[in-house]
Amino acid sequence: MTAPFFSVVIAAFNAERTIAEAIDSVLAQTEQDFELIVIDDGSTDRTLLAAMKRAETDERIKLISRNNSGVSAARNCGVDNARGRMLAFLDADDVWHPEKLEAHRRLHEADSTLAASFARIAFCPDTTQTLRPGRTVSAVSGQDCTLNDVVIENAVCTMSNLVISHAAFAMIGRFDETMRYVEDQDLLARLVGGGYRLRGIDETLVYYRLSENGLSCDFSAMFDAWHGLAARWADQIDLRRGEALYCRYLARRTLRAGGTARRARRFVERGLRCDPRAFMSGGMRGALTAAGAVLGGVVPLGARAKIFA
Numbered sequence: 001m002t003a004p005f006f007s008v009v010i011a012a013f014n015a016e017r018t019i020a021e022a023i024d025s026v027l028a029q030t031e032q033d034f035e036l037i038v039i040d041d042g043s044t045d046r047t048l049l050a051a052m053k054r055a056e057t058d059e060r061i062k063l064i065s066r067n068n069s070g071v072s073a074a075r076n077c078g079v080d081n082a083r084g085r086m087l088a089f090l091d092a093d094d095v096w097h098p099e100k101l102e103a104h105r106r107l108h109e110a111d112s113t114l115a116a117s118f119a120r121i122a123f124c125p126d127t128t129q130t131l132r133p134g135r136t137v138s139a140v141s142g143q144d145c146t147l148n149d150v151v152i153e154n155a156v157c158t159m160s161n162l163v164i165s166h167a168a169f170a171m172i173g174r175f176d177e178t179m180r181y182v183e184d185q186d187l188l189a190r191l192v193g194g195g196y197r198l199r200g201i202d203e204t205l206v207y208y209r210l211s212e213n214g215l216s217c218d219f220s221a222m223f224d225a226w227h228g229l230a231a232r233w234a235d236q237i238d239l240r241r242g243e244a245l246y247c248r249y250l251a252r253r254t255l256r257a258g259g260t261a262r263r264a265r266r267f268v269e270r271g272l273r274c275d276p277r278a279f280m281s282g283g284m285r286g287a288l289t290a291a292g293a294v295l296g297g298v299v300p301l302g303a304r305a306k307i308f309a
Helices: 019-027 047-053 072-079 098-111 146-154 166-172 183-193 219-232 238-257 260-272 285-298 301-307
Strands: 006-012 033-040 061-066 086-091 114-125 164-165 196-209
Touching: 006 072, 006 098, 019 033, 019 086, 033 047, 033 072, 033 164, 033 196, 033 238, 047 061, 061 072, 061 285, 086 098, 086 166, 098 114, 098 164, 098 196, 098 301, 114 183, 146 166, 146 183, 146 238, 164 166, 166 183, 183 196, 183 219, 238 260, 238 285
Parallel strands: 006 033, 006 086, 033 061, 114 196
Antiparallel strands: 086 164, 114 164
């Protein structure tokens, strides 16, 4: 059997509400030379059943069910079963534009020295049954990514955005299954730090669902994980600037998830101590984050989701 150009890997855990839409966005691609590997990571809801219904209609879908081991282990399992030249990852709650794979294939066939690529993403509030773009879109430069871009700026934003050659993935190593957070940035840091080329496509090709796990998100643990990653590359990145921007990111996530103003203020204060100029960069982003931390509960949760997207 001829190997497909793309192996698409979806790792899913308790995603019964969104998995069908994610799978359908893959099946609707204008580029049809792919296999789709769905890893059900020990879901306790109807995720597996929803994926099975889609698998019955398309022989390119390979469904694997396993005991829960975490997203990194699930993605590694998907790659272990992949036959494609290129690997494309999609989270079970996100959606692709129909031309996503076509655009990446065009880029990689035009420049065989590129190891990986990504695109712009649209941030989508999780307020409707069908995912729709919000007002915020990520930025893409026309240059190859540096360590600062992947560790500090988090240019790729989400694994739903990444396409990487199978060969490069094998060379840099798998997802670190011991990491609960920033495992995606760790992979990208090893990619770029290892001398492989990563470049963006200036098109919006991914719709990223702004869903939150409420106050179950351990933002302090997220910061510790990011700081540990950044420290490993401290001789090649601007660590103080990076810490300021990551604190701003966590403050915004805290506010969006309905966290306390006190928790958000701790991140704001730490970010401003590290690098006030970096924290306040990006137009009104820094100022609005600081104001949100001060105002706290005055801003309704619904409004927070829009302001701090």
